Amino acid sequence: xxxxxxxxxxxxxxxxxxxxxxxxxxSNADSLEEAQEDDxxxxxxxxxxxxxxxxxxxxxxDDDDEAVIYRLMIDRREQGKGLGRAAVAAALEExxxxxxxxxxSICYEPGNEAARRLYASFGFVEQGLxxxxxxxxxxxxxx
Numbered sequence: 001x002x003x004x005x006x007x008x009x010x011x012x013x014x015x016x017x018x019x020x021x022x023x024x025x026x027s028n029a030d031s032l033e034e035a036q037e038d039d040x041x042x043x044x045x046x047x048x049x050x051x052x053x054x055x056x057x058x059x060x061x062d063d064d065d066e067a068v069i070y071r072l073m074i075d076r077r078e079q080g081k082g083l084g085r086a087a088v089a090a091a092l093e094e095x096x097x098x099x100x101x102x103x104x105s106i107c108y109e110p111g112n113e114a115a116r117r118l119y120a121s122f123g124f125v126e127q128g129l130x131x132x133x134x135x136x137x138x139x140x141x142x143x
Contacts, residue, residue: 004043010050
């Protein structure tokens with residue numbers, strides 16, 4: 001993964017979801033705008049073979065022991081190649097590296113079965129629905 005910035009903004013904005021995935025995640029344009037406005041947001045371009053193939057955003061505040069993965073999307077043409085799994089693994093490594101984070105949460109649409117399986121494979125445990133009817137899942141990091 002690489003930091004999302006002006007050098008890869010156009011490539012991030014050009015990423016596409018399948019029609020049935022459109023309602024599962026906020027647009028990359030909205031996410032990049034949110035990242036600029038939120039000092040705690042860490043936006044990443046998912047890159048393989050020198051090409052931007054996805055987008056991920058998380059926060060891991062210095063004054064908290066919980067991180068949140070806000071967004072993950074892989075371009076429709078690149079799905080099914082393990083890139084989402086690699087992006088989550090890379091994000092979890094970045095999040096855990098400073099050492100103060102003990103939990104990571106993520107939320108997703110309850111109907112997004114692929115997301116549920118992916119996150120469960122990392123050990124995320126569903127906690128229930130939030131106020132927006134999105135599933136919240138939590139991962140406890142080992143000390």
